[in-house]
Structure formats: structure tokens, C-alpha cells
Amino acid sequence: MVTPLTRLGNSVHCDYNVYMKVTKEKASQHRRALVRAASKLFRRHGIDGVGVADIGREAGLTHGALYGQFNSKQALAAAALTDALDRSYDRMMALADAGDSPMGTYLDFFINKPHRDDIAKGCAMTASGSEVARQGKNLSRAFADGFDRFAKTLEGAMGDAPRLRSTHRQRALTIAAACIGAIVAARAVAKADPALSDDIVDAARRVLGEVGGV
């Protein structure tokens, strides 16, 4: 029989069986794996809905490893949000290279039913929008950077077909916010009213296309 841990004092007993240390490259792979795992799980279950142990497991590590790479769960969440938004942006820009009407391409990329249905791979602003408001400044920063970049991209793709008095920037900011709102609302009503959910997606795609001058 053994006291598992004598609290105040430096003599401690426990069994460490492990093996350890890892190349610098492996370490940065692990960091990336943690960010990707967190990014996916936070989107699927919410930031409060995921434990650090879940993230470590998903990344093939233990929860302790997380604290070697990040100061806190909050700091990891900020890194995960930035990473998710960077990756979404890259995918969107890759598509835009191919198409001829960028505004139509951007709206198609964002407002569609597969995007609504696969939250874990979708835009992190739609997955965590209302949570970010309650988190710290670093998460707000990540969201603001992603949102601003999205709005600027839309602004650059704005057509001037409709006779609206608002500026391109105002319309771009509104379309960006509306893209988020449409996916959030479509997801929120989906379980109870799938037809309404479909209507929201279809309506937003069409109306925002008109606002964007497609």
C-alpha cells in the first residue's frame, strides 16, 4: 500500500511508465494536429461542449501536451478559429480563380445545403458566432480578421446592377453578416422545420445575389 501523493512536500510517489521527447518537426506537427482537432471539435460541439481531453485524444496526444503548446484552452480556441478561417478563405479563393462571376461564386460557396449540414467542416463564424461574443479579446480578434477579409473580398466582387443608394462597402458588410445569419438560422430551424430551413438557404442565395449585383 502506498500513499499516491504526499501533498505539501517535495517527496512524491507515482508511476511514470512513458517514453519521451520528439523532434522539433514532430512537435510542430503535434501543434498543428491540436489546432486542427480543436477547430473541428469546437465547430461540431461548441467551445464549451468540448473538453481538453477530447482535443488531445482527437490529435493522438494527451491533454497535458496541449499545455506545452498553448497557455490555455482559450488560447487554443483562438488559434483554432484563425486556422479554420484561413483554410476556409483559401478554399474560397481557389474556387474564385476558376469562375467568371466572383460574387456568384462566393455566394454559392457559402450559402448552400451541404454547408448547412456539415458544421464541423463549415465556416467557423457560423459555427461559433454567438459564442465568440462571450469569449475573450483574442477570439474576437480572430473573428474580426476573418470577417473583415471576407467582407473586403465581397466588396471587391460587388456588381452595381441594382439601383441601391448604399455604398459597396455597406452592401459587402451586410452580405457577409447575412451569409452568417442565413447558415445559423437554417441550422437552428433544421431539426424542427426542414422546409423552412431549405427556404432560408434558397432565399438568401437569391436575394443576396441581387444585393451583390450578380
Next chain:
Amino acid sequence: MVTPLTRLGNSVHCDYNVYMKVTKEKASQHRRALVRAASKLFRRHGIDGVGVADIGREAGLTHGALYGQFNSKQALAAAALTDALDRSYDRMMALADAGDSPMGTYLDFFINKPHRDDIAKGCAMTASGSEVARQGKNLSRAFADGFDRFAKTLEGAMGDAPRLRSTHRQRALTIAAACIGAIVAARAVAKADPALSDDIVDAARRVLGEVGGV
């Protein structure tokens, strides 16, 4: 010294000091107090961010009382969402009686900086939008009912000024979703970029007014 509880067996010791039972009217007041407390706290801290003990305390009761009135925290959350949306709707309709252009009144009511800044009293769809997608069907039902009523109200107030080809219903659904997205995005960026947050609110109010034919 007393064993506080002997587990398997029917003989139990603990101290019950209490006083009890309450009129039917008091009981339904308590139920209402629980719903109101939950509604406020869920908006402020998120559903996962509030414990049943917090809700009981805010309502002036204990956490146990909650399970006399509701089967689970989830069931209370659904009741709280319905109640919050009903109350918001009533406030919006009361304002509309006074104004002459209902669409303008509705947009002013929803898209403004005090609404962005006071999440605990604001629209529950903006506060919990991305959380509801991850909850059960009863919460989706409450959201869908509130969203549908909001969209129908906007549809009834739709002007036909702009030469848009989309239907009134499509524009109403889009404006409803965009209202949510604008407040969600404005809150999410507020801590890191207050100027961007203001711009989102101002832009959405103006552009959605144009889409709504104000």
C-alpha cells in the same frame, strides 16, 4: 459524528430543516421566475455556460425546484427560448402600432447598438443562434416558431420600392436571417474592432432598409 448517508439500504440519515408547500399560484409564479431567470442567463452566458444552480438562485429557489417544474435543463431551455421570443415579439409589435412605416420600425427595433450591447435583454435568436443547431428538436422548434413569425411580420411590412426579382417572402426570410447575422457579427467583433462593429450595424440597417423597400 454521524454518517451522512448510508448508501445501499433504505435507512438514511440527514437533516431536513426546511418548511414547505406553496399555493398553486405561488407555484406558477415560481415556474415563471425559473423561465425568466433561465432566459436571461442563457442569453448572457450561453446554455452550456449556465448551471442549474445558477438558474435556481437567480429565481430565488433551489436547483431542485427546477426538476419539479421541468424534466431537464434542456426542457427549461426550450421554455426559456419560447418565452424570450414571445416577449421580444410583443415589444416589437407594441412599437409598430405607434410608427407609420412598420418595416423601418422593425429594422430600427432590431438593428441598433444598444441591442448589440445588451445581450441578456436582446433577441434570443442572436444570443443562442449557433448553439441551438447543436441542441434537441424542442429548441429547434422554439427557434423555428420565433423565426417564422418574425419573417412573416417582415413580409407583411415589405415595401416594393427596389426593382428586385425576388419575392416578398424571399426578401423577408433574408432580412430576418440578416438581422440575426448582423447582431451576431457585430457582437463577435466588438471587443477587437469596435469601429468595424459599428459599421456592421449601420450598414445592415441601411442596406436591409433598401431591400425591405423602406
Next chain:
DNA sequence: TGTACATCAGTGAACGCGCGTTCACTGATGTAC
């Protein structure tokens, strides 16, 4: 109207569990010589 007693809303201790974070420890990596 007065009395006897069943009902049931509310209490608070306890349940098992998982949370975020810390920390003593490991041992291959990577560096200094």
C-alpha cells in the same frame, strides 16, 4: 362550516462524472565541446 388527511412543490444532501489546469517526471533530441 369544521375536521382529517392526502397531495405535491420545494429543499438540500448526495450521486457519479468530467471539467481545466498543474506538476513531477521521462528520455530522445540537439547542442557544446
Next chain:
DNA sequence: TGTACATCAGTGAACGCGCGTTCACTGATGTAC
């Protein structure tokens, strides 16, 4: 190039804490007579 050893990424047990839910119990209310 070869050797000695400090570094530090990762482990996993433990921390204190709060979670949602259950349940034995209370006693005024409200009903049956």
C-alpha cells in the same frame, strides 16, 4: 566526427471544482367528508 549532457515536448496522476440529476423528506395547501 564522437561524446557528454542540458533541454524541453509530452505523459498521466492528481488537484479542486462544478456539473445535471436523483431522492428522502417536509409541511402548508387544498380537498373529501
